Amino acid sequence: MSAILFYVLAVVALLGAAGVILAKSPMGSVISLLGTFFALAVIYLLAGFQFLAAAQILVYAGAILVLFLFVIMLLNLGAMGSRFELSFAPLQSGRARLAAAIAMALALIGLVAAQRASLKALAEPAADAPALDSLRGIALELFGRYSLPFQAVSVLLLATMVAVIVLAKRQRAGEHGSGEGAQ
Amino acid sequence: MNVPTEHLLYLSAGLFALGVLGFMVRRNVIVVLMCVELMLNAANLAFLAAGRQHALEGKDGLQGPIFAIFVITVAAAEAAVGLALIIALYRLKQSAETDAAAEMKG
Numbered sequence: 403m404s405a406i407l408f409y410v411l412a413v414v415a416l417l418g419a420a421g422v423i424l425a426k427s428p429m430g431s432v433i434s435l436l437g438t439f440f441a442l443a444v445i446y447l448l449a450g451f452q453f454l455a456a457a458q459i460l461v462y463a464g465a466i467l468v469l470f471l472f473v474i475m476l477l478n479l480g481a482m483g484s485r486f487e488l489s490f491a492p493l494q495s496g497r498a499r500l501a502a503a504i505a506m507a508l509a510l511i512g513l514v515a516a517q518r519a520s521l522k523a524l525a526e527p528a529a530d531a532p533a534l535d536s537l538r539g540i541a542l543e544l545f546g547r548y549s550l551p552f553q554a555v556s557v558l559l560l561a562t563m564v565a566v567i568v569l570a571k572r573q574r575a576g577e578h579g580s581g582e583g584a585q
Numbered sequence: 586m587n588v589p590t591e592h593l594l595y596l597s598a599g600l601f602a603l604g605v606l607g608f609m610v611r612r613n614v615i616v617v618l619m620c621v622e623l624m625l626n627a628a629n630l631a632f633l634a635a636g637r638q639h640a641l642e643g644k645d646g647l648q649g650p651i652f653a654i655f656v657i658t659v660a661a662a663e664a665a666v667g668l669a670l671i672i673a674l675y676r677l678k679q680s681a682e683t684d685a686a687a688e689m690k691g
Contacts, residue, residue, distance in 0.1 A: 404586040405588050407586075409588075415596065416599050416600065419604065419607075420603060422603070422619055422620065423603065423607040423620070428616055431619055435622065438600070438623065439626070445593075445596075446633060449593070450586070450637065450640075451636075451650055454633060454650050454654070458657070461657050462622070462657070466661055469664055470619065473672060474615060476672070477671075477672065534636065534640045535647065539647050540651060540654070543648075543651055548651055555659070558658070558659065558662055559658065559662055565669070566666060569666075569669040569670065569672075570669065
C-alpha cells in the first residue's frame with residue numbers, strides 16, 4: 403500500500419519538477435515546486451523520516467517558497483520582466499470556476515479522510531514505519547559528533563545575514579543622494 | 586514502505602536531471618534559482634535514501650538525516666542571498682533575465 407503511494411508521489415514529484423521548467427510564469431513555477439516539495443515531504447514520511455518531513459514543509463514550503471513569492475510579487479515579475487505573460491484568462495470562465503470549486507471540495511474531502519485514516523493509524527502500533535530520525539538521536543549526534551559542521555553552518559547563516567544586509571544597504575546608500583531628507 | 590533504495594535514488598536522479606535541465610534552459614533568474622533548489626532537494630533525497638539503507642542494514646542511519654538538515658540550511662541561505670542578488674540585478678537592469686547580466690562574457 404505505502405509502496406503504491408510512493409510511486410504515485412514519485413510521479414507527482416517528477417511532474418512538479420517538469421512543471422517548474424515548463425510553466426509560463428514564475429508564479430506557476432513556484433506552485434509546481436510547492437507540489438514537488440509536498441510530495442517529497444510525504445515520501446520522507448513514508449520512508450520513516452518524520453522530523454525531516456516536518457522540516458521540509460516548514461523550511462521549504464513555509465520559508466523559501468514564500469521568499470520566492472515575495473520577490474516575484476515585489477518585482478512584479480508575473481506580469482512583466484519575463485517574456486512570458488501571466489494570463490488568468492482560463493480562470494475567467496464559469497466552467498473553470500466550477501471545476502476549481504469541485505477540485506477544492508475533493509481536496510478538502512481527501513484531507514478529512516486522510517486525517518481520519520492517520521488518526522486510526524496512530525491508534526494502532528506503527529510497526530510499518532518506525533521513525534529513523536528520532537529527535538533525541540539527531541540532537542545527540544548534532545551536538546556531539548557533528549558539532550563542528552553545526553558550528554560551520556551557524557557561521558554560514560551569520561555570514562548570509564550580513565551579506566544580505568550589505569546587499570540591501572548598498573542600494574540604500576545609492577539612493578541616499580537623491581533622497582537626502584528621508585532619514 | 587518496502588520500496589528498494591534504488592528506486593529512491595532513481596527518483597533523486599530524475600529530480601536532479603530536471604533541475605539541471607531547467608537551470609540550462611530557463612532564462613528567468615528566479616526560475617533558475619528554483620531549479621537549484623530542486624537539485625538540492627534531489628541531493629537531500631539521496632542522503633535520506635542512503636540513511637534509510639544504512640538503518641535497514643542495522644548500521645548508524647542518522648548520518649543521512651543529519652546531512653539533509655545541513656543541506657536544508659544551506660539551501661535556505663542560498664535562497665536568501667540569491668534573491669537579494671536578483672533584487673539588486675533587477676534594480677540595476679530593470680530585468681530578471683540571465684541575459685541582462687552578460688557584461689563579463691568577454
